[in-house]
Amino acid sequence: MASKGLQSSVSILKGIGQETEESLAAMGIFTIQDLLDYFPYRYEDYRLKDLADAQHEERVTVEGKVHSEPSLMYFGRKKSRLTVRILAGRYLIKVVFFNQPYLKSKMEINETVTISGKWDQHRQTITALEFHNGPHIKKTDFEPVYSTKGSISVKALRKFIGLALKEFGHEIRENIPESLKSMYKLQDRLLAMKSMHFPSSQEDMKQARRRFVYEEFLYFQLKMQALRKFEREQTSGISQNYDIKRLKKFISSLPFPLTNAQKRVVNEICKDMKSPYRMNRLLQGDVGSGKTVVAAIGLFASFTAGFQGALMVPTEILAEQHAESLFELLSPSGLTIALLTSSVKGKKRREILERCAAGEIDVLIGTHALIQEEVVFDNLGLVITDEQHRFGVEQRRVLREKGENPDVLFMTATPIPRTLAITVFGEMDVSIIDEMPAGRKAIETYWAKHDMLDRVLGFVEKELANGHQAYVICPLIEESDKLDVQNAIDVYNMLSQHFQSKYKVGLMHGRLSSDEKEMVMKEFSENAVQLLVSTTVVEVGVNVPNATMMMIYDAERFGLAQLHQLRGRVGRGSEQSYCILLADPRTEVGKERMKIMTETNDGFVLSEKDLELRGPGDFFGKKQSGLPDFKVADMIHDYRALEIARNDAKTLIDSEEFWTSSEYESLRAYLERTGVLNGEKLD
Ligand code: ADP
Ligand code: MG
Numbered sequence: 001m002a003s004k005g006l007q008s009s010v011s012i013l014k015g016i017g018q019e020t021e022e023s024l025a026a027m028g029i030f031t032i033q034d035l036l037d038y039f040p041y042r043y044e045d046y047r048l049k050d051l052a053d054a055q056h057e058e059r060v061t062v063e064g065k066v067h068s069e070p071s072l073m074y075f076g077r078k079k080s081r082l083t084v085r086i087l088a089g090r091y092l093i094k095v096v097f098f099n100q101p102y103l104k105s106k107m108e109i110n111e112t113v114t115i116s117g118k119w120d121q122h123r124q125t126i127t128a129l130e131f132h133n134g135p136h137i138k139k140t141d142f143e144p145v146y147s148t149k150g151s152i153s154v155k156a157l158r159k160f161i162g163l164a165l166k167e168f169g170h171e172i173r174e175n176i177p178e179s180l181k182s183m184y185k186l187q188d189r190l191l192a193m194k195s196m197h198f199p200s201s202q203e204d205m206k207q208a209r210r211r212f213v214y215e216e217f218l219y220f221q222l223k224m225q226a227l228r229k230f231e232r233e234q235t236s237g238i239s240q241n242y243d244i245k246r247l248k249k250f251i252s253s254l255p256f257p258l259t260n261a262q263k264r265v266v267n268e269i270c271k272d273m274k275s276p277y278r279m280n281r282l283l284q285g286d287v288g289s290g291k292t293v294v295a296a297i298g299l300f301a302s303f304t305a306g307f308q309g310a311l312m313v314p315t316e317i318l319a320e321q322h323a324e325s326l327f328e329l330l331s332p333s334g335l336t337i338a339l340l341t342s343s344v345k346g347k348k349r350r351e352i353l354e355r356c357a358a359g360e361i362d363v364l365i366g367t368h369a370l371i372q373e374e375v376v377f378d379n380l381g382l383v384i385t386d387e388q389h390r391f392g393v394e395q396r397r398v399l400r401e402k403g404e405n406p407d408v409l410f411m412t413a414t415p416i417p418r419t420l421a422i423t424v425f426g427e428m429d430v431s432i433i434d435e436m437p438a439g440r441k442a443i444e445t446y447w448a449k450h451d452m453l454d455r456v457l458g459f460v461e462k463e464l465a466n467g468h469q470a471y472v473i474c475p476l477i478e479e480s481d482k483l484d485v486q487n488a489i490d491v492y493n494m495l496s497q498h499f500q501s502k503y504k505v506g507l508m509h510g511r512l513s514s515d516e517k518e519m520v521m522k523e524f525s526e527n528a529v530q531l532l533v534s535t536t537v538v539e540v541g542v543n544v545p546n547a548t549m550m551m552i553y554d555a556e557r558f559g560l561a562q563l564h565q566l567r568g569r570v571g572r573g574s575e576q577s578y579c580i581l582l583a584d585p586r587t588e589v590g591k592e593r594m595k596i597m598t599e600t601n602d603g604f605v606l607s608e609k610d611l612e613l614r615g616p617g618d619f620f621g622k623k624q625s626g627l628p629d630f631k632v633a634d635m636i637h638d639y640r641a642l643e644i645a646r647n648d649a650k651t652l653i654d655s656e657e658f659w660t661s662s663e664y665e666s667l668r669a670y671l672e673r674t675g676v677l678n679g680e681k682l683d
Contacts, residue, residue: 307381
């Protein structure tokens, strides 16, 4: 339980004036507690390193003897490079200092010096960041490194955290039940807090991290499990008594028979809708597995029960495409469909809003525009979000509150490994479409190095000559100093040059206005443009069946799940489709990832693999996941701990003692504070 002192403003610490306070506030640090919870993202390792154990590009500290006369070179007036050979253990290495010419006089042959810097294994060179004339002086083995904002330096932050620990450390209370703490041999909270910030050894650091990972997961899972419990016990949803006869007729009027997997999930959804419980279901299905039609069936069922439905998607392009498909599927049966995005303005907008409030619109499709206050439903029964991982918890909650406990279906094409899905979405029911519509040809994926571009372009041209279209995906819009990656505008210029007047090339990226985007998409879907160069804007949902070729630049920069999503833009018609990954991955893991992409089209297999490899870009994507933000824990890296915490939380929540014993009082108080116990939902 947080005590009063920990809740005081950071300004009570010595040395924190107004400016510092403001900078800390910008970092989300207001109280002493916040300050203590602000953990380092890495540690500077000041232990002496044997270069035999050093990794390429790692920061190392070595002690050695000056072996040769340093040589100094000037570039212009201010820039210089000082080079010296040092004998460090068995290694004769080169050390380079930039713009520190005065160090030359501090180096005498055969004298001992200490150097910290970046190790280049191939060149056997250290680019020095710190220099000390003499043997290594041990101050500390590890120094915490924090991300900072404004006028605050890492050094100052270290000082404030040290102060806070000293003055308020005694107020830090243990918050993991004793039985669990001793079962897993976890560090005390105070000790762990100290070790997170100022570890005395690597083991110490590891134990502190282990404790906080478990703590974060346990608290997270307590909420989830409490939610799950109340979700089941409270009968607050609506029973949607849909017309089964009309529904069956509707399904048989579809242009294709449902796959078995689609039938199964439709049954699961319909059962939830009919039950008095509020549906809270996650629908997972790989790209192209046919989630849209499942959504349409749900919306139709809701309509026959006398309710309205809403579908929220993350981008305008996707909203428009969904509106179009749902119009085709649903309007022949008499449903009124409307599209609401921020580009729908003026009189048209007013009319849609009025008709929606009057219950004259049966299905409203849109972007975030749907959750604005002005949007009112008469009788909202079913809320669906597509690509749910792109929406935050808050946005989903607002949409849901537009009705009285409407049924909710979250759709996602990001396959989440089964183990993770049950853990992370512990309070949701999960439906999975694990089967592709029949007759779909598997996309053939190839991996080529960038120097094979000519051959690849020949391949692309062949597809275009057959009357098909192609996507070319680039990681960035414009040239960037930081990243040496192909950018959409350059590639667009290059390809326009290459194909001259033979084929028309289009350009699409996030900086275009939505009118411009729509224009380009329209040209592409009408085959007025044959080759579409784009950033990842086309990632979700876009459907142009005549596009049979996708080429992805710098494919190693994308996560496997994202590559898979992108690839799903082709292979949507009956023709054979191809995906070419242009990539020169430098690491073994990078190569492995490209290889896996060429070997499987199964998103679940890919996600399991991604998890296994833990490649750099994890498959949830960076910030936008809508998943809880853990300070220390990493859901993928630490998933075993997550599973353990989940089981512990479940056991606790389902036990009698949890609700009565004083041992769990603080945990109950925590749940009280989060609102879970008052029936407030977190999503
Ligand atoms: P996603 O799950 O990626 O949203 P879509 O719903 O866009 O997939 O479906 C992809 C394509 O497959 C669409 O063109 C859709 O009409 C078609 N489709 C969906 N279900 C079936 C089915 N059972 N049989 C044949 N084609 C189907
Ligand atoms: Mg879809």
